[in-house]
Each structure stands twice: as C-alpha cells, then as structure tokens.
Amino acid sequence: MSNVFNFSAGPAMLPAEVMQQAQAEFLNWRDSGCSVMEVSHRGKDFIEVAATAEQDLRDLLNVPENYKVLFAHGGGRGQFASVPLNISTSSDTSLHMVTGSWSKGAVAEAAKYNNAKVIGETIEVDGLQAVAKVTEADVDQSAAYLHFCPNETVDGVAFDWLPESGNVPLVSDMSSCILSKPLDVSAHGIIYAGAQKNIGPSGLSVLIVRDDLIGKARKETPSIFDYELMAKHDSMYNTPPTFSWYLAGLVFKWLKSNGGLTAMQQRNEAKAALLYGAIDGSDFYSNPVHPDNRSIMNVPFHLADDSLNQKFLEQSDAAGLKALKGHRSVGGMRASIYNAMSVEGVAALVEFMKQFEKENG
Ligand code: PMP
Numbered sequence: 038m039s040n041v042f043n044f045s046a047g048p049a050m051l052p053a054e055v056m057q058q059a060q061a062e063f064l065n066w067r068d069s070g071c072s073v074m075e076v077s078h079r080g081k082d083f084i085e086v087a088a089t090a091e092q093d094l095r096d097l098l099n100v101p102e103n104y105k106v107l108f109a110h111g112g113g114r115g116q117f118a119s120v121p122l123n124i125s126t127s128s129d130t131s132l133h134m135v136t137g138s139w140s141k142g143a144v145a146e147a148a149k150y151n152n153a154k155v156i157g158e159t160i161e162v163d164g165l166q167a168v169a170k171v172t173e174a175d176v177d178q179s180a181a182y183l184h185f186c187p188n189e190t191v192d193g194v195a196f197d198w199l200p201e202s203g204n205v206p207l208v209s210d211m212s213s214c215i216l217s218k219p220l221d222v223s224a225h226g227i228i229y230a231g232a233q234k235n236i237g238p239s240g241l242s243v244l245i246v247r248d249d250l251i252g253k254a255r256k257e258t259p260s261i262f263d264y265e266l267m268a269k270h271d272s273m274y275n276t277p278p279t280f281s282w283y284l285a286g287l288v289f290k291w292l293k294s295n296g297g298l299t300a301m302q303q304r305n306e307a308k309a310a311l312l313y314g315a316i317d318g319s320d321f322y323s324n325p326v327h328p329d330n331r332s333i334m335n336v337p338f339h340l341a342d343d344s345l346n347q348k349f350l351e352q353s354d355a356a357g358l359k360a361l362k363g364h365r366s367v368g369g370m371r372a373s374i375y376n377a378m379s380v381e382g383v384a385a386l387v388e389f390m391k392q393f394e395k396e397n398g
Contacts, residue, residue: 042382045360046190046335046373047213048233053377055287074280078273083283087271090286097292100222100245107244108272108282110261113212113231116242117143120208120227121150122258124250125181132156132180134200136168137189138366143210144184151181159194166192167327171200182206182226188214188332190234191364193324193371195332199224206250213334215243216292217376218302226250234334235375237285240278292376301376308374308383309333315387321394339369345397346370352393358386 043050066073067082076083091106100106111119125131125147133144134157147153157171176183183202188195190213199207199221206226215230222228227246233239246264254263261267266274292301313331316322316338324331324338340349349370353361363369374383 039357041357041359042378042385043359044372044374044378044382044386046234046364046371047231048239049235049373049375050377051237051284051288052291055284055291058287059284073283076279078277078279083279084271086283086286087273087277090282090289093286093289093293094243097216097289097298098220098222098245103248104222105244105246105248105251105264105268107246107264107267108277108285109242109244109267110240110275110278112233112239112242113139113210113229114142114146115262116210116229116231116244117146118150119258119262119264120182120184120229121147121153122262123254123264124206124208124227125151126255127151129181130154130177130179132176132183132202132205134168134171134183134185135159136186136196137192137194138364139189139191139210139212140184140186143186147184154180156183157200159192162327165327166194166325166330168194168196168330170198171202173201173203176200176202176205178203178205180205182208184208184210186210186212188217188334190335190373191337191367191371193326193332193335193337194330195334196330206247212242213373213375214332216298216301217305217334219298232281232285234373235288235377237288238281241281241285243285304380305333305374305376308378308380309336311380311383311387312336312372312374315390319390319394319398321398322390334375335371335373337363337367337369337371339363341398343368348397349393353386353389356385356389358389361386 130152131147144153159166160169183205208227212231213234216235229244232241252265316324321341322338361370363371
C-alpha cells in the first residue's frame with residue numbers, strides 16, 4: 038500500500054483491500070482464464086455476481102421488499118433526466134430544494150421535461166450557508182415529486198432530516214453520501230446515486246425505486262432509462278457496465294465485513310470531526326457552511342490568503358495528499374473523505390495543515 042491519501046471528490050479512492058482483490062483476480066477470474074470484464078453479462082457467473090451485489094446492497098441499506106434496486110448507466114446526470122421522464126408528465130409540477138450546485142443541475146434538467154419549481158434554497162445564517170427546513174405547508178400536494186440532494190459534493194452542504202412532503206414522493210440524489218450511514222429507504226420514493234464515490238468506479242449508477250413509481254414512464258422515454266424495462270430485465274435490458282457492477286459488489290462485501298453502515302457512520306463522523314476541528318481551531322482556515330449543515334463526506338475550506346492556494350496544493354501533493362483543489366466554481370480547497378478514506382489519511386492532512394499554517398500564517 039502506498040503512502041498516498043487521495044481526497045478526490047470522484048472518481049474517488051476505493052478501499053485498498055477491494056483493489057487488491059480485483060487485482061489478484063484481474064486476469065483469471067474464478068479460474069475461467071478470463072477477466073470478469075471479458076465475460077458475458079448473460080452468463081451464469083456474472084448473473085451470480087450481479088444478484089449477490091444486489092442482495093448485499095439490500096442488506097446494507099435494509100431495502101424493503103416493495104422497492105426495486107436497479108443498476109443503470111448514465112451517472113448522476115443521467116438520473117436527473119430519467120426521474121422526470123419516469124414519474125411525471127410534461128404538465129406535472131416537480132418541486133426542488135436547491136442547496137448547492139448538483140440540486141441546481143437537477144432542477145435545470147427537470148425543467149426540460151416538466152414544470153420544475155424551486156421550493157427551498159440555501160439561506161445565510163450568521164454569514165454561513167444553511168438549509169431551511171421544508172414542511173408540508175411548502176409542498177404543493179399535486180406535485181409529481183420533490184427532489185433534493187442531502188449531500189452537496191461541491192459545496193459541502195448537507196442535512197440529515199427529510200423534507201416533510203406529505204404524499205408527494207421524495208426523490209433523493211445520494212451520489213456523494215449513499216452508504217456513509219444508515220438510511221430509512223422506506224421514507225423515499227426514489228434514491229439514486231452515481232457510483233464513483235462510495236460505491237465503485239464510474240460508469241454505473243444505482244437506483245432504489247418504490248414499486249408504485251415503476252411503470253409510469255412517458256412513451257418517449259429511452260428504453261434503457263425506463264424503470265419498468267430495467268426492472269423486468271434485472272438491469273440487463275442492454276449490456277450493463279459489468280466491471281463497475283462487479284467492483285461495486287466487492288465494495289458491498291467490504292462494507293459488510295467492516296461493520297456495515299453503523300460502523301461507517303462512526304468512522305465518518307470521527308474523520309469529519311477531526312478535520313472540522315482543525316479548521317475551526319485556526320484563523321488561517323475557514324469553512325463556509327453552518328455547523329448544522331456541514332457535510333461529513335466533502336469538506337470545503339479556504340485559506341485566509343488565497344494567494345497561498347497554489348503553494349498549498351503543490352506542497353500537499355508532494356506530501357502525498359492528493360486532489361485537494363476545491364471545485365472550480367467555489368475555489369479554495371476541498372477534502373472528500375468518503376468511506377474508503379482512513380482516519381490516518383485525515384490525520385495526515387490535519388498535520389500538514391498545521392505545519393503549513395505555522396510556516397505561512
Ligand atoms: N449529483 C451529485 C451529488 C454529484 O456529486 C454528481 C457528480 N459529482 C452528480 C450528481 C453527477 O454525476 P455524474 O457525473 O455521474 O453524472
């Protein structure tokens with residue numbers, strides 16, 4: 038294992054044990070003489086991999102019987118478009134909480150297909166970004182769905198409560214927080230996530246869809262995005278991203294053998310507390326998000342003097358702390374500390390930050 042700690046927002050680091058297993062069986066998978074990426078998705082062995090991955094994900098998230106788990110193409114953005122096509126007509130209203138750049142992207146895409154309305158935006162509390170609660174009074178009960186993103190990858194804004202939507206189905210973009218802690222699937226209509234943070238390599242997205250929201254797709258919906266067809270064909274209506282699906286399966290096994298989502302939550306909260314503690318304990322670093330809405334997955338921070346950004350990035354990279362540059366739309370730094378990031382990795386970053394402050398503060 039190397040001494041590099043990779044803080045990339047996605048594609049992001051994966052557990053070393055998973056990568057080692059994939060490497061060990063890369064050329065000769067299950068004594069077949071082939072790689073898993075070279076075999077048919079319709080073969081018995083791959084179907085077994087696919088079914089096991091689904092069952093392990095169901096176990097981890099406690100997915101109720103009346104939900105389908107789908108493995109899809111299209112990433113997060115693909116799902117931005119698939120949701121309105123599957124569960125709204127062009128004259129329906131969809132409601133959107135906009136708490137950062139990804140939920141903003143989702144509403145822009147939905148607006149192509151239905152009457153998309155923003156019902157809650159990030160607010161400022163004590164000069165910091167915060168999220169106001171959404172209650173039933175804010176929710177038009179005739180809307181087709183309410184979309185939100187509980188963890189904004191770019192902005193580091195998160196909230197751990199659910200919008201109170203009455204009978205309007207909740208649709209949640211969990212691309213950057215799924216599997217980081219236990220989750221009440223039954224409170225949602227649809228959960229979706231691009232794989233490339235906590236699930237596996239890019240090219241795959243995972244959907245969890247309540248049965249009553251399946252079978253309502255518009256007739257012009259591309260077949261490969263139609264939930265009903267996807268479900269009917271066990272997510273193999275067309276050729277799925279087999280290698281990503283296989284690797285996701287290894288990640289699910291890794292999660293199970295490392296204490297499941299309760300253990301992940303404890304570890305993720307400890308990592309986040311360490312990093313936010315270092316930021317809050319210094320005048321040199323700052324985080325723009327209200328303490329109630331700080332992400333435990335993506336931690337943006339700024340240096341007091343922006344002209345030091347380049348130096349910080351060069352020196353941190355040389356110290357083996359990779360990919361700390363903040364998203365171009367917000368600048369500064371961002372440390373993504375998904376499930377695969379160790380406490381040691383965050384401790385190494387905190388040490389580096391203290392040393393950098395000492396030398397440049
Ligand atoms: N939603 C969220 C919360 C994301 O973080 C991302 C990607 N970083 C997306 C959607 C878009 O995902 P993709 O690039 O897979 O389309």
